[in-house]
Amino acid sequence: MTDDAxxxxxxxxxxxxxxxxxxxxxxxxxxxxxxxxxxxKQGALVRTLKKSSxxxxxxxxxxxxALKALKLxxxxxxxxxxxxxxxxxxxxxxxxxxxxxxxxxxxxxxxHGGVKGLFDLGPPGCALKxxxxxTWRKHFxxxxxxxxxxxxxxxxxxxxxxxxxxxxxxxLMVKDPEGGECFRADKLLEDAIDDLLETxxxxxxxxxxxxxxxxRQADAYTPTExxxxxxxxxxxxxxxxxxxxAFPFNLMFRTSIGPEGTAVGFLRPETAQGLFVNxxxxxxxxxxxxxxxAAQIGLGFRNEIAPRAGLLRVREFCMGEIEHFVNPxxxxxxxxPSVSSKPLILFGREDQLGSGKTKTMSIGEAVSSKLxxxxxxxxxxxxxxxxxxxxxxxxxxxxxxxxxxTEMAHYACDCWDLEIKSSYGWVECxxxxxxxxxxxxxxxxxxxxxxxxxxxxxxxxxxxxxxxxFDRKLLGKAFKKDQxxxxxxxxxx
Numbered sequence: 001m002t003d004d005a006x007x008x009x010x011x012x013x014x015x016x017x018x019x020x021x022x023x024x025x026x027x028x029x030x031x032x033x034x035x036x037x038x039x040x041k042q043g044a045l046v047r048t049l050k051k052s053s054x055x056x057x058x059x060x061x062x063x064x065x066a067l068k069a070l071k072l073x074x075x076x077x078x079x080x081x082x083x084x085x086x087x088x089x090x091x092x093x094x095x096x097x098x099x100x101x102x103x104x105x106x107x108x109x110x111x112h113g114g115v116k117g118l119f120d121l122g123p124p125g126c127a128l129k130x131x132x133x134x135t136w137r138k139h140f141x142x143x144x145x146x147x148x149x150x151x152x153x154x155x156x157x158x159x160x161x162x163x164x165x166x167x168x169x170x171x172l173m174v175k176d177p178e179g180g181e182c183f184r185a186d187k188l189l190e191d192a193i194d195d196l197l198e199t200x201x202x203x204x205x206x207x208x209x210x211x212x213x214x215x216r217q218a219d220a221y222t223p224t225e226x227x228x229x230x231x232x233x234x235x236x237x238x239x240x241x242x243x244x245x246a247f248p249f250n251l252m253f254r255t256s257i258g259p260e261g262t263a264v265g266f267l268r269p270e271t272a273q274g275l276f277v278n279x280x281x282x283x284x285x286x287x288x289x290x291x292x293x294a295a296q297i298g299l300g301f302r303n304e305i306a307p308r309a310g311l312l313r314v315r316e317f318c319m320g321e322i323e324h325f326v327n328p329x330x331x332x333x334x335x336x337p338s339v340s341s342k343p344l345i346l347f348g349r350e351d352q353l354g355s356g357k358t359k360t361m362s363i364g365e366a367v368s369s370k371l372x373x374x375x376x377x378x379x380x381x382x383x384x385x386x387x388x389x390x391x392x393x394x395x396x397x398x399x400x401x402x403x404x405x406t407e408m409a410h411y412a413c414d415c416w417d418l419e420i421k422s423s424y425g426w427v428e429c430x431x432x433x434x435x436x437x438x439x440x441x442x443x444x445x446x447x448x449x450x451x452x453x454x455x456x457x458x459x460x461x462x463x464x465x466x467x468x469x470f471d472r473k474l475l476g477k478a479f480k481k482d483q484x485x486x487x488x489x490x491x492x493x
Contacts, residue, residue: 271319
């Protein structure tokens with residue numbers, strides 16, 4: 001046999017593309033990737049339309065219908081995948097029974113009926129958690145010389161009002177006036193419309209479409225609007241009486257601080273705010289040196305309305321937090337060269353909206369091509385990947401997904417979520433976000449506390465500053481009791 005002869009049983013005219021096409025699973029995955037890209041693009045369009053006050057209900061309805069159709073098509077393709085490769089089917093019931101029997105995790109207060117979203121760790125669960133936390137602390141805090149804190153779980157309302165949490169994390173709720181049981185108003189409205197359509201098969205198409213338009217926007221109505229719609233669709237509480245007026249339900253656990261009951265507090269929904277409000281003390285502790293990182297491991301609490309998906313959506317959970325403070329004009333990282341060659345599976349926003357396929361590249365290449373915004377963000381993405389591999393995660397089941405423009409806050413520069421391929425699909429596990437100076441700015445403005453660091457220059461620099469001077473006596477005559485407000489406004493200019 002010569003070197004250029006084809007191997008036995010091969011077809012010399014067959015191309016690599018033919019081999020690729022011969023694998024039904026690969027072909028199916030290609031179809032699913034393309035479809036996922038369409039779903040992502042359509043989802044972004046729906047979010048944009050709902051945010052825009054100029055959008056009409058018909059446009060939103062058409063966009064939502066298209067999104068639902070694409071998702072149904074995706075479900076069908078995934079069913080075909082399972083049929084072609086039954087070995088990958090996950091036996092959730094068997095797994096759940098094993099976890100309970102071995103007492104890794106058990107429902108809290110089980111003999112009293114339990115409470116949804118609350119779980120207790122058994123002996124092996126405690127040991128596993130302790131080992132992961134110990135590895136996390138060594139991998140990040142000790143190796144990077146981070147400043148670790150342990151902040152209180154109980155947080156005053158003013159702090160979370162400033163951060164936006166008091167006004168965020170809300171759903172509209174209604175109550176049964178007799179039993180006091182609470183329900184999500186938008187879900188009641190959706191169910192009422194489903195029941196109406198199901199019991200009215202001969203309903204004219206135009207009328208049906210009008211009801212569906214209302215249903216699609218159920219989560220976008222104001223309390224007054226949804227109250228009117230619940231009455232229109234004759235929604236009644238289990239007691240048979242009309243529901244109470246809708247009110248916003250915050251997903252934070254609210255409590256009072258002190259015996260008077262006048263100081264409102266919340267169990268923290270995240271661990272970040274304690275680090276932000278301590279920025280000045282941390283900076284002083286670090287002798288004013290920048291950049292530096294602060295870390296915290298602790299509990300977060302969210303009063304989920306419908307906890308589900310096992311341990312993925314619970315009401316109390318442990319998290320590790322790192323806030324790295326850096327000069328906004330220099331986001332390089334001194335240790336970036338040590339991880340620059342680390343390959344990561346990246347799912348950039350263009351690929352999400354285009355091919356639907358991930359790309360594997362080194363983090364150095366991703367930063368140099370500006371796919372990842374800067375070295376500091378890229379460094380921590382690579383370090384997170386290394387940590388996940390260190391605790392035994394399969395690298396093939398990990399990816400970093402970039403937030404779409406419609407997902408990011410206006411102040412964010414770049415955001416990437418490390419996602420894990422689980423039996424529930426791709427699940428966000430770690431968030432990496434360049435949030436600019438937003439958090440320090442809002443806390444600083446509300447408390448009138450400068451949250452600033454200084455930078456020692458190699459050479460002194462002179463800067464001319466224009467300052468407004470005004471006659472306070474004339475201001476007093478002109479504005480009388482409002483003089484202080486006017487002068488304060490002028491000083492800000």
